Amino acid sequence: MSTKLDIYTAKRRGRITNLLFTSVCFLATVTCVIVLFILIWNIILQGKSWLSWDFVDSFPSRFPHKAGIKSALYGSIWLIGLTALFSVPLGVGAAVYLEEYAPKSRWRKLIQLNISNLAGVPSIVYGILGLALFVRALALERSVLSGALTLTLVVLPIIILASQEALRSVPDSIRRSAYALGATRWQTVWYQVLPASLPGIMTGVILALSRALGEAAPLIVVGAMAYVPFVPERLSDEFTSLPIQIFNWTSRPQEDFHHLAAAGILVLLIVLVSMNAIAIFVRHKYGKKIRW
Amino acid sequence: MTEEGSGKEQSVEMELGEAAVIKLPRSTSLARADGLLVRLRPFYEGVIHFALFICASISVLVTVGIVIILLYESVQFFFDVSIIEFLTGTRWTPLLKPQHFGILPLMCGTMLVAAGSAIVAVPIGLGTAIYLSEYASPRFRDIVKPFLEILAGIPSVVYGYLAIVTVSPIIRYLFPSAGVFNAASACIVVGIMILPMIISLSEDILQSVPLSLRGAAFALGANKFEVTVRVVVPAALSGIIASFLLAISRAIGETMAVTLAAGATPKLTLNPLESIQTMTAYIVQVSQGDTPTGTVEYRTIFAVGLMLFITTMVMNVIAQYILSRVGEQYE
Amino acid sequence: MASTPLVKKMIQPSDKATSGFSKAPIVRPSIPSGKRMRTADELAQATEKISVRDMSFYYSENRALTDISLSIPECCVTAFIGPSGCGKSTFLRCFNRMNDMIEGTRVEGEILLEGQEIYSSRTDIVTLRKRIGMVFQKSTPFPKSIFDNVSFGPKIAGIRKKKDLYEIVERSLQRSALWDEVKDRLNESALNLSGGQQQRLCIARALANDPDILLMDEPASALDPASTARIEDLIFELKEQYTIVIVTHNMQQAARVSDQAAFFYQGVLVESGATEALFTNPQKQQTEDYITGRFG
Structure with missing residues (x-):
């Protein structure tokens, strides 16, 4: 031994x-x-x-103690709402085309490669595109619509990639069964594939929108204003948003404005965390029910 | 034939005690004939197909749009400023007299932040990825991962705030020579920002190393450390490098944190305690001001944007290429 | 071991091919006597539902099926048998053009459904698939309620009224012998059903379209014996109203449920005929070898 x-x-x-x-x-x-x-x-x-109700319900001001985030909060809500309106149909549509319709050709490969690369383009570059395209060429000026369209470009690749992932996770047997029952391609997608992949798509959409909510750089380039003492009421109105307001307060030297910025960040983080909580909830509630 | 079929059906229905039978609209012909809906079907299916195709094409149009706009304005910019001066000049003062258009200081600032954030993020990120992939229990992983997701979800402007309010004072305490705005604080927060990206990408790569490879090494009497460092990490190395590239490209494109923390003084320096300016921060600076459209100053943002786009695109394409090859390797 | 009655019944002396291989007991699938199987005469008299003439099938350059001619009689069960990879499933999928989904496939020759060319440019695939229902090897319920599963076909055909849909669902589920088991939980997810129930749900789903023909691609291969027996009973009942084509690699099953059988080997239809005749007195050596279990 x-x-x-x-x-x-x-x-x-x-x-x-x-x-x-x-x-x-x-x-x-x-x-x-x-x-x-x-x-x-x-x-x-x-x-x-x-952080107080007055803070949430007041317009920005030169005096820290009177300043609030009302216009920023409303601006952000406008931006996110419009961005969702534009980006979700476009993004999910593109994903459906790539996963369900496009033949396996070089064209499809090209689009796919292009989308992966777009996801890595710095958001400020989208801001430059938005400035030249929406603000100048389409003459939408420094409006909340320009901002939302620019944010749409930023989040579009994220939504497409997440939706593709979700669509890919639906087994082919579902499609085959629907086709065998005489469903057309669109009926198959609309009645079977999309509902089955909805939890994954929702999660991706929420994550993309929370990215849009925190984005400031492209909005500054398309001309979001730092000082907006009103709530946007039309698509053509000027706007500010939470991250821009935070940026503005942070870049001031006075200590009091830094506290304001911190309070603004808290509001932003609370909104973000609730959005993510919804995403997690959706993933768990509906994700588990479906087992293939 | 049809009568025969329905006759059979009725007999069955009677057996089942059914009163009325709902008949599906049904033709004995195979050709498209019955009903407006059916006749229109190829049409609306085609419309939907086309609409979806447009959705997918928009992504291509966006890329084309970015390239055209950046090139168009940059070319006009280069009518006024020689491309040689732009690429080799060591002073960048487009908004002051005398104007200088040498992008090197901005490039230098960008690279300083990228390198500094990599120094912060790479060791911590790789260590975390290895721990999570090779050592951690599934439960521990389940606890840590949500925190990393939160870290990844914090907006850039928040990191900028933290750089100024928290990190910068600490750096100035440690190095009294540092200014309020310094590259080091930007490096640290950007490093934290790209951490989650490095961790999740590297961990995926490490996990994709086949178990059989680990098993083979263990069977030869290697311990966990040897298996990890000599077998798993080398096998995943190209993928890990790709994840670093993607993260650094993200750091290069990072805007708000850098704008807030690093300052607005384009400088050709490698000293992280000085105030610098990155390409992204410069674009923000011009956008905030009231630079009239069509002037040389206005066009600088497109020229700088083009440089930024090219730099990040090249890094992304290389990383994607490496990752796609890694994917094939273990299939 | 061979003394148990069950096994004894299955072993029958073979007429052909005894020398050389005679050491292994030759197992010939037994034909059940209790159930009513259509005779060769009846098969000959039955209306021709599908007629296949000199059909070949290609996956891009590879020929998967060669010059197949076959007649499928109405209201009978036709079984396709053969070793895996022999092309029987591919052939089945030709009838409702499911192969169209695979890029680069091509059909030569003709398949006629009641005299109408299935692979004609005038053929509407949707109409075709409504008339020719299909059940897959693995049960594939949609991740929805039982009701939504069965009503999917009628719904996309344009029936919207809940009452009408309900009637179709009830009728289909009754025909697929599932109604009594699920009538109280039509709104539950179909994924909660057992494997055998799921497969019968898939049959009900196909029946809800009111097809004339039902294609079944190894419908019981993933099921336990009890569930398999139920499916087989169901097939026996359904053939009174529907023309059924079933692919199986279980020869016992083919012998139990089918009236006509067709044996495929390497993309060629080797032999077809009344099941009883094919199993007791095959004309070709390959068929004999296969059904006696010498290969495949």
């Missing part, structure tokens, strides 16, 4: 490296979580005493 390796004694070699490596990796993981908590704690600490 003693001449052979004893299987009960662990080999010493590399034990310490192994332990060290594991700990380093574990620390890295923990760092990520801790950083998140520090960030959020910081914002809460800075902003919570400034």
Whole structure:
């Protein structure tokens, strides 16, 4: 027995490296979580005493104590509503075309490659496109419509990719069965494939819209205003949005405006978290029911 | 034939005790004949097909639009400013007299932030990805992943706020020479921003390394560390590098945090404690001001945008290419 | 082992091909006597529902089916048998043009449904598929309620009134012998049904379209014996009203349910005829070898 390796004694070699490596990796993981908590704690600490109903229901002002986010909040709601209106049919339609209609040709491959690359284009570049196309060429000026159209371009690739994923997860047997019952292609898609992939599409749409909600750069390029003391009422009205208001307050040197920014961030984060909570809820409620 | 069929059917219905039988609209012919709806079907199916095709084509139009607009305005810009000066000049002062149009300071600032954020994000990101993929229990993973998703969902402007209010004071405390606006604080927050991207992409790649490969290494008597570092990570290396590329490309295109934190002084420097300006921050700066349309100053944003677009596009295409090859490798 | 009566019944002496292979017991599928199977004469007299003439089928360049001619009589069960990959499922899918969905497929020759060319440019695939229903190997209920599953066909055919739909659903479910099991839970998800119930639901779903022909692609291969027996009983009842074509690689099943059988091997229709004749007295050596279990 003693001449052979004893299987009960662990080999010493590399034990310490192994332990060290594991700990380093574990620390890295923990760092990520801790950083998140520090960030959020910081914002809460800075902003919570400034967060009040008056803050939500007041227009921006030169005086920090009178300033609020009413116009920014309404602007954001307008933007998200319009962006959803434009981007969801376009994005889901494009995904349906690519997954259900397009023949496996080079054209389809090209579109696919193009969409993946568009998802990586910096949002500010979409802002430049929006500036040249919507604001100048189509003469929509610095309107809430220009802003929403620009945001549509930003989120379109995200919605398309997420919807494609969802459509791909619907088994082919569903399509075959529908065709065998005499359904046309569109009837198959509309009555069977789309309902079955709805949870996945909804999740993708909500994530894309929360991205749009937090986006500021392209809106600044298309000319969102920093100071808007009114609520937009028409598509052609000028607008601001939560992230732009936050940006504006943060870039001021006075401490009080930083607190305002923190309070604005809290409102933004609350909206974002609720949107994501809906996404998670949808995924769990409807995602689990369907087992193939 | 039809009569015979319905006769049979009726007898069955009587057996079942049914009174009335709803008959489907049915033809004995195979040709398209019956009903307006049926005759219109090829038409509306075609309309829908076409509409969906348009939806998909819009993505191509967007790309074409970006390229045309950036090129069109940039070409006009290069009528006024020589392309050599633009690419090699070391001073960028389009909004001040005397005007200089050398993009190198902006490029330098962008690269400084990209490199700095990579230094922050790559080790932590890779370590986390390895831990989550190779060591963590499924339960631990389920707990950590939502936090990473939240981290990924925080808007860029929030990171800008944190850079100014939280990170910058710490840096100035540690390095008293640092300014209020400095590249280092931008690097740190952008690093945190791209962390979730590196983690999720790298983890996917690590997970796609076949179990058999790990098993083979374990069977040769390797311990967990050796399997991970000598077998799994090398096997996934190209994919991991692709994930770094995608994340760095994201850092290059990152706008709000950098605009807030890094300042607005284009400078050819590698010192992260100084105030700099990135390409994206410059575009924001011009957009905020009242630069008249059609002037050289106005066109600078298109020229800078073109540089930004090309840089990120090249990195994305390389990363996509690597990833597509990784995908084939294990199929 | 061979002394149990069940096994004994299945082993019958073979007329042909005894030398060389005689050590292995030759198992010949038994023909059930209790159920009413149509005789060769009846088959000959039955109206021809589908007629296939010199049909060949190609996957791009590869010929999957070669010069097939076959007549499918009305209100009978025709079984396609043969080893996997012999083209029997491909052939079945030709009848309702499901192969059209695969790019690069091509059909030569003709398939006539009551004298009308199925592969004609005038043929409307939707109408065709409403007349020729299909049930797949794996039950494929839509992830919806039982009611929505069965009413899907009528609904897309333009029937909107809930009352009418309900009647069609009830009738279809009764014909597929599922009504009593599900009548109280029509609004529950079809995915909660058992495998056998799901398959009968798929049959009901096809019947709701009021087809003349029912194609079944190995409808019981994924089911337990009890569920299989129910499906087979159902097929026996349905053939009074519907022309049924079934693909199976289970020869016992073919012997139990079919009136006419067709044996395919490597894309060629080797032999077809009344089931009883084909199983007891095959004309071709390949058929004999296959049904006695020597290959495949």
